[in-house]
Amino acid sequence: xxxxxxxxxxCRRGLLELDLVLARFLEQRLGELSEAERHAFExxxxxxxxxxxxIVTGRLxxxxxxxxAEAARIVALLRGI
Amino acid sequence: xxxxxxxxxxxxxxxxxxxxxxxxxxAEAGFRVAVLSKVFPTRSHTVAxxxxxxxxxxxxxxxxxxxxxxDTIKGSDYLGDQDAIEFLCRMAPQAVIExxxxxMPFDRNDNGTVYQRPFGGHxxxxxxxxxxxxxxxADRTGHAMLHTxxxxxxxANTHFFVEWMALDLVRAADGQVLGVTALEMETGEVxxxxxxxxLFATGGAGRIFAASTNAFINTGDxxxxxxxxxxxxxxxxxxxxxxxxxAGAGVLITEGVRGEGGYLLNKNGERFMERYxxxxxxxxxxDVVSRAMATEIKxxxxxxxxxxxxxxxxxxxxxEVVEKRxxxxxxxxxxxxxxxxxxxxxxxxxxxxxxMGGIPTNYHGEVVAPRAGDLEAVVPGFxxxxxxxxASVHGANxxxxxxxxxxxxxxxxxxxxxxxxxxxxxxxxELPADAAEYTRARLDRLENQRxxxxxxxxxxxxxxxxxxxxxxxxxxxxxxxxxxRIREISERAARTExxxxxxxxxxxxxxxxxxxxxxxxxxxxxxxxxxREESRGAHDREDFPKRDDVNWLKHTLWFKDGxxxxxxxxxxxxxxxxxxxxxxxxx
Ligand SMILES: Cc1cc2nc3c(=O)[nH]c(=O)nc-3n(C[C@H](O)[C@H](O)[C@H](O)COP(=O)(O)OP(=O)(O)OC[C@H]3O[C@@H](n4cnc5c(N)ncnc54)[C@H](O)[C@@H]3O)c2cc1C
Numbered sequence: 001x002x003x004x005x006x007x008x009x010x011c012r013r014g015l016l017e018l019d020l021v022l023a024r025f026l027e028q029r030l031g032e033l034s035e036a037e038r039h040a041f042e043x044x045x046x047x048x049x050x051x052x053x054x055i056v057t058g059r060l061x062x063x064x065x066x067x068x069a070e071a072a073r074i075v076a077l078l079r080g081i
Numbered sequence: 082x083x084x085x086x087x088x089x090x091x092x093x094x095x096x097x098x099x100x101x102x103x104x105x106x107x108a109e110a111g112f113r114v115a116v117l118s119k120v121f122p123t124r125s126h127t128v129a130x131x132x133x134x135x136x137x138x139x140x141x142x143x144x145x146x147x148x149x150x151x152d153t154i155k156g157s158d159y160l161g162d163q164d165a166i167e168f169l170c171r172m173a174p175q176a177v178i179e180x181x182x183x184x185m186p187f188d189r190n191d192n193g194t195v196y197q198r199p200f201g202g203h204x205x206x207x208x209x210x211x212x213x214x215x216x217x218x219a220d221r222t223g224h225a226m227l228h229t230x231x232x233x234x235x236x237a238n239t240h241f242f243v244e245w246m247a248l249d250l251v252r253a254a255d256g257q258v259l260g261v262t263a264l265e266m267e268t269g270e271v272x273x274x275x276x277x278x279x280l281f282a283t284g285g286a287g288r289i290f291a292a293s294t295n296a297f298i299n300t301g302d303x304x305x306x307x308x309x310x311x312x313x314x315x316x317x318x319x320x321x322x323x324x325x326x327x328a329g330a331g332v333l334i335t336e337g338v339r340g341e342g343g344y345l346l347n348k349n350g351e352r353f354m355e356r357y358x359x360x361x362x363x364x365x366x367x368d369v370v371s372r373a374m375a376t377e378i379k380x381x382x383x384x385x386x387x388x389x390x391x392x393x394x395x396x397x398x399x400x401e402v403v404e405k406r407x408x409x410x411x412x413x414x415x416x417x418x419x420x421x422x423x424x425x426x427x428x429x430x431x432x433x434x435x436x437m438g439g440i441p442t443n444y445h446g447e448v449v450a451p452r453a454g455d456l457e458a459v460v461p462g463f464x465x466x467x468x469x470x471x472a473s474v475h476g477a478n479x480x481x482x483x484x485x486x487x488x489x490x491x492x493x494x495x496x497x498x499x500x501x502x503x504x505x506x507x508x509x510x511e512l513p514a515d516a517a518e519y520t521r522a523r524l525d526r527l528e529n530q531r532x533x534x535x536x537x538x539x540x541x542x543x544x545x546x547x548x549x550x551x552x553x554x555x556x557x558x559x560x561x562x563x564x565x566r567i568r569e570i571s572e573r574a575a576r577t578e579x580x581x582x583x584x585x586x587x588x589x590x591x592x593x594x595x596x597x598x599x600x601x602x603x604x605x606x607x608x609x610x611x612x613r614e615e616s617r618g619a620h621d622r623e624d625f626p627k628r629d630d631v632n633w634l635k636h637t638l639w640f641k642d643g644x645x646x647x648x649x650x651x652x653x654x655x656x657x658x659x660x661x662x663x664x665x666x667x668x
Contacts, residue, residue, distance in 0.1 A: 015128060016129070048228075
């Protein structure tokens with residue numbers, strides 16, 4: 001799946017914190033995501049590193065336009081990992 | 082097989098602080114500039130920098146570039162080149178003010194000037210008392226810097242090639258650099274970017290060690306490419322360790338934790354820093370604390386089932402102090418050490434943080450290498466800046482906040498020198514017929530390898546070997562076996578095999594190519610460390626515990642060809658100031 005390969009590369013970040021969390025996520029969760037969830041995850045990966053880290057640690061909510069159930073599930077998974 | 086060629090005036094590999102600062106200089110002068118980056122520019126590792134940018138603006142009290150220069154030279158344990166250091170410190174204020182004019186959201190004083198915070202190693206009047214010299218944008222200095230420079234480059238029409246990986250340097254028969262070959266990840270196609278001037282700004286290679294604060298992307302690609310093209314690597318034995326990386330993860334726990342009253346414990350619950358640094362205790366300088374921790378672990382007083390780490394205690398500070406003064410620490414400890422630091426201590430180890438060595442340059446950013454008796458002959462058309470370069474302003478040990486200064490000052494200076502070079506050397510030189518052959522052969526080898534080595538296993542073995550044989554403390558027997566082991570691993574790295582042969586976003590291929598670069602850096606580091614029989618700055622030899630200025634006040638040059646080592650003198654003569662003579666370094 002080319003989609004997955006692109007996602008994998010987009011998990012390469014400037015902050016080690018994110019590299020580590022996203023690597024766990026890829027290993028444990030990527031396979032089980034629905035297509036809609038995968039898209040939500042890809043959009044979340046567009047966030048800047050600091051924002052994404054704040055989202056992962058619960059100090060920030062996902063950006064506007066990402067209020068759907070899919071984004072919420074991804075964020076919950078990232079926070080729990 | 083024919084390869085597509087694209088022409089630019091200048092090609093810059095790397096879109097971190099150094100690469101983007103240089104690109105701006107060229108684009109604003111009207112040149113066609115291509116900037117390549119493996120990741121989106123603002124995701125470069127510069128984003129991780131929090132502490133700030135060192136510059137003697139004097140906004141918080143008297144300060145001068147000469148004091149900054151003294152601190153930097155002393156910090157470098159006298160291995161830094163004093164001409165380059167004078168240049169760094171004199172240009173720093175201007176570089177910061179320029180960045181401010183570009184729109185960098187610096188923290189400010191009530192009177193509107195840039196606020197500056199204190200940082201270890203920076204002093205007033207040649208070491209008399211601490212000075213506030215670090216310019217920051219909250220705890221997001223690197224992030225703000227990348228965004229500011231990126232916006233500005235977009236406006237100046239810099240061409241960004243995002244998710245492109247440079248593979249090899251292209252040189253003419255006489256050595257002039259003519260560009261790079263590069264892989265477009267999205268299509269898997271390889272191109273030749275033909276340039277009149279080329280700059281490497283590819284950042285550090287901290288991922289050669291098992292315990293590293295660096296993001297995964299820091300694989301030393303620029304160093305690998307330079308080494309393969311016959312350019313030596315300078316002072317690669319010098320790596321700065323940060324005392325408090327989370328054990329097993331590497332994530333950095335800021336010095337602020339100890340600043341607020343946190344302290345280190347060994348397995349007996351002893352606050353051991355009291356023995357090593359009775360006055361400064363846990364606030365002694367990075368190398369002193371790292372060495373003390375390594376000693377405790379080595380002598381069997383480490384914690385945990387493997388006795389391989391020590392503990393950083395901060396539960397006595399109370400929830401409020403931790404939440405208010407040390408934001409983010411709780412989350413990091415919970416996520417990566419599985420402890421809540423307001424209740425339990427955090428397991429930490431000295432963790433590799435910054436590479437002082439790199440591609441040798443002068444203070445204009447021009448790459449220099451020995452040729453026909455000249456130890457510092459310019460390699461025409463080739464420049465390097467930022468963590469991948471060695472100017473050498475950090476010598477044997479970098480002062481906090483001086484890396485961001487380095488990116489701005491030498492990013493700008495190399496961009497400026499490239500502008501001049503482009504004006505004096507119009508037109509593209511013809512490419513040699515076999516310009517892309519080397520890259521092609523490397524890729525074919527990888528594609529066709531059968532019964533080869535697993536990339537992840539080889540990389541893991543390399544990291545473990547570097548950590549065990551070339552860590553904070555260096556022992557003669559471990560270094561000697563380390564040299565042999567890394568050579569063996571390097572032979573395995575030449576036989577890596579990938580199972581996925583697809584073209585689009587093939588991360589397995591990218592990681593195999595990154596390993597080709599990492600392994601060169603690992604070899605350079607191990608060989609250079611084994612040979613240097615003294616202790617200086619970050620290089621700490623058990624068998625040679627003292628600095629030896631008679632025999633070792635010189636820079637190492639490692640050549641890939643035959644793992645050869647040469648040496649060249651330190652520039653002790655500044656541009657205008659008087660020489661700072663080597664002295665014993667005490668704090
Ligand atoms: C956690 C942490 C905190 C720090 N805090 C500070 C601080 O407060 N103050 C300070 O002065 N220093 C600090 N440092 C050090 C400083 O951040 C780095 O030394 C500096 O940011 C390096 O910048 P650079 O421009 O050289 O490279 P980077 O920012 O690492 O950028 C490298 C660029 O090269 C690109 N690249 C690499 N290889 C290739 C290739 N083959 N093809 C194409 N592109 C490629 C990457 O995509 C990236 O764009 C810190 C370091 C860490 C790890």
